Each structure stands twice: as structure tokens, then as C-alpha cells.
Amino acid sequence: MDANKDKYHAVRYEHFGHVDVLQIVDLPKLTANKGEVLIRVKTAGINPGEAAIREGMLAQQFPSTFPSGQGTDFAGVIENVGADVTAFKPGDEVIGFSNNRNSQAEYVVVKADQLVARPPKVSWEEAGGLFVAGTTAYAAVRAVALKPGETVIVSGAAGGVGSLIVQIAKKNGAKVIGIASEPNHRWLKKHGVIPVSYDGNIEENLKIALNGSKADAFIDTSGKGYVELAIKMGIPVDRINTIIDFAAVGKYKIKAEGSSAASSAQVLGELVQMVNNGDLEIPVAKTYPLSQVKDAYTELEKRHTHGKIVLIP
Incomplete structure (x- = not known):
């Protein structure tokens, strides 16, 4: 997607349900506010917990508001940074996490302290499926x-x-x-x-x-x-x-x-270094374009994949 366009694509659903409730929608372009970073997402992992939340099975532990997005894991390239962000700059390649169920999208905004740099030996697919x-x-x-x-x-x-x-x-x-x-x-x-x-x-x-x-x-x-x-x-x-x-x-x-219990950039940084050093392999079972998010979750919910399934916006 051209960063200058006014819209971007994101996964959304309007009510609890199986994969058929998932849609790809156009949303207004994001901006990074103070302390935040706007990232163009290259890869985003999917997880069984997200499927359980979408189906309403964890409604008490993780309440939902609708329309809801999906996704915590992501890796991408910084588009721009908000005021007071000094650790990162546009063009930096990063691995991060969102607390707002919205990383399955072409763009995401998070606080700078939810990011670490992507080292050269960590592939985009590994990076996007690492955090959760x-x-x-x-x-x-x-x-x-x-x-x-x-x-x-x-x-x-x-x-x-x-x-x-x-x-x-x-x-x-x-x-x-x-x-x-x-x-x-x-x-x-x-x-x-x-x-x-x-x-x-x-x-x-x-x-x-x-x-x-x-x-x-x-x-x-x-x-x-x-x-x-x-x-x-x-x-x-x-x-x-x-x-x-x-x-x-x-x-x-x-x-x-x-x-x-381990949701921090510090732990993410440790894991990233383990991958970069060759001490931790992140098996990637399959990748899907963002537009095939329904197929990706259908595959995930069979519970027989070896490793991660990753979306590519």
C-alpha cells in the first residue's frame, strides 16, 4: 500500500464467531502520537488464543468491544515516529507487539517501548511470529x-x-x-x-x-x-x-x-538475540497473504501444524 493513501487494510470482525466473521476492511490512515511509532507491517503471526477470543470463549478474561481487530505479533519497517521518540527512526526494521489486538493489518501504531530492532539473521517470517x-x-x-x-x-x-x-x-x-x-x-x-x-x-x-x-x-x-x-x-x-x-x-x-507473565520488550529482546545467535529456531509452518486470513486460521485450528503460521500484509 502507498503510505500516502488515506486508507489501509486491516482484519476486523463485528461479532463473535468462527473464521467466517473475519473481514478485511479499509481504515483511516494512522498517525503516531507522542511516544508512539507507526510501523508498516511486513509480517504478523497468528495464535490459538486469538481464535478463542474471536469465538467468545475467553470473553470474561479478555473482554471485547466491536468492531474488533486481531493480532499481537508483528515485524515491520518504521514509517514515522511521534514526539519524544529517540530510540527509533523512520526506516528502522523492528520486531514488536501490540496490546490492542490490531497487528493483523498493513499498519500498526505502538509505543516505542514495545519494539526491538530486527537483527540481520532473524527472517521477517520468524520475526513476525515471535512475540506471543x-x-x-x-x-x-x-x-x-x-x-x-x-x-x-x-x-x-x-x-x-x-x-x-x-x-x-x-x-x-x-x-x-x-x-x-x-x-x-x-x-x-x-x-x-x-x-x-x-x-x-x-x-x-x-x-x-x-x-x-x-x-x-x-x-x-x-x-x-x-x-x-x-x-x-x-x-x-x-x-x-x-x-x-x-x-x-x-x-x-x-x-x-x-x-x-513475560510480556515485555526486554524478554522479546532476549528471544530475538537467541534466534539471531542460532540458539532458538522459530519453525514457520506456512505463510498466507493478509487477504487469506480465514484460510490461515482454518489451518491453525486443525492444531497439527509444526511451528508458526504467519500473515504477510
Whole structure:
């Protein structure tokens, strides 16, 4: 889009519902006010939590006003900066996050302290899908307080968040057992993770992987009764973290730390440096143009992608 035009394209929906409520609309051109930065979005990640919010499943935790936009993750090029912004200038390539559910668009405005510079070895696709999955993984690993040599089991270990959790846990010196479908086992092994299939008797499969030892912690990214399994295996409740099974949180008093627990430019900066240094791989499952946002979320909601799905405005 020509930056001089008066309109830009953005994802919007008028009421709760499935992907069919999503529209691409024209909105008035944005301006950066004091302390803010206007970014031309190059890539924007999509996340399961956004789908849950759109369907009204999290209306109490995350109230909506309509029309609503979507999206937190993004990466792009700075168009202009507001007064008092000294850390960035037009033309800078940045990675950031929005707190206003509006990053799935051609342009976004955020405060300067919600941005970090994009280093050369971080691709646009990785950059645009990093914040939500990355901070969720960072918080989840921190929540179970892993020590070097301890064993952690991760469900959904090859998904958008799980694939980052297993890498961060390995970087912390833990032994990692990852539950994932058979086609993703090769990737897990490549990253030093012991793969376990969820087909058949999952409890027996985990016992074989543990080889007589005991798991110290469990991180659940997929729900489906894994919290109950972790408790049955004797893992202490203060070392179980879920990012999805909120009913289990109230019932068993386990942890539920996710993106909001690590939602800062400081943590984003740490993650970006890990990617740039080759210490963290951000698997990108697929990219879609912004105009195909419905297709992108349809694919996401199948819950079988390895890594992130990213929109390209």
C-alpha cells in the first residue's frame, strides 16, 4: 500500500464467531502520537488464543468491544515516529507487539517501548511470529523452575509454542521428553528432545522414554487431560504449567503462566538475540497473504501444524 493513501487494510470482525466473521476492511490512515511509532507491517503471526477470543470463549478474561481487530505479533519497517521518540527512526526494521489486538493489518501504531530492532539473521517470517509464542514459552519454562539435569515432559512439543519450549528447556540444561505426532519426531530428535507419540497408551510410552527415571516437571500446551496425567505420574503441582487447560488450574492449583507473565520488550529482546545467535529456531509452518486470513486460521485450528503460521500484509 502507498503510505500516502488515506486508507489501509486491516482484519476486523463485528461479532463473535468462527473464521467466517473475519473481514478485511479499509481504515483511516494512522498517525503516531507522542511516544508512539507507526510501523508498516511486513509480517504478523497468528495464535490459538486469538481464535478463542474471536469465538467468545475467553470473553470474561479478555473482554471485547466491536468492531474488533486481531493480532499481537508483528515485524515491520518504521514509517514515522511521534514526539519524544529517540530510540527509533523512520526506516528502522523492528520486531514488536501490540496490546490492542490490531497487528493483523498493513499498519500498526505502538509505543516505542514495545519494539526491538530486527537483527540481520532473524527472517521477517520468524520475526513476525515471535512475540506471543516466544514469551509464552519463556514464561512456561520459567514457571516450572527447571534445574540442569532435571527432566521435563512437554505436550504439543512440535507446535507453535511447544517447539520453542523444548528448545528453551534444553538451553537451560534440562532433559526434555516431547509428546508429538510421529511426523515431528525427526525434528525433535534433531533438537536433542526425546520424542514420544500420543498414539496408543501415552502413559506407557512415557514410562519407556523415562527408562526407570522420574519426571520432575510437566508443561502442557495442548490440554486433553495431560494435567491429570502429570499428577498421576507424581509430578508436584507447583511444577506443572499449562497454557490451555484453565479448568485444571482451578481444580488442581497448578500454574498457568503464559505470554502475559513475560510480556515485555526486554524478554522479546532476549528471544530475538537467541534466534539471531542460532540458539532458538522459530519453525514457520506456512505463510498466507493478509487477504487469506480465514484460510490461515482454518489451518491453525486443525492444531497439527509444526511451528508458526504467519500473515504477510
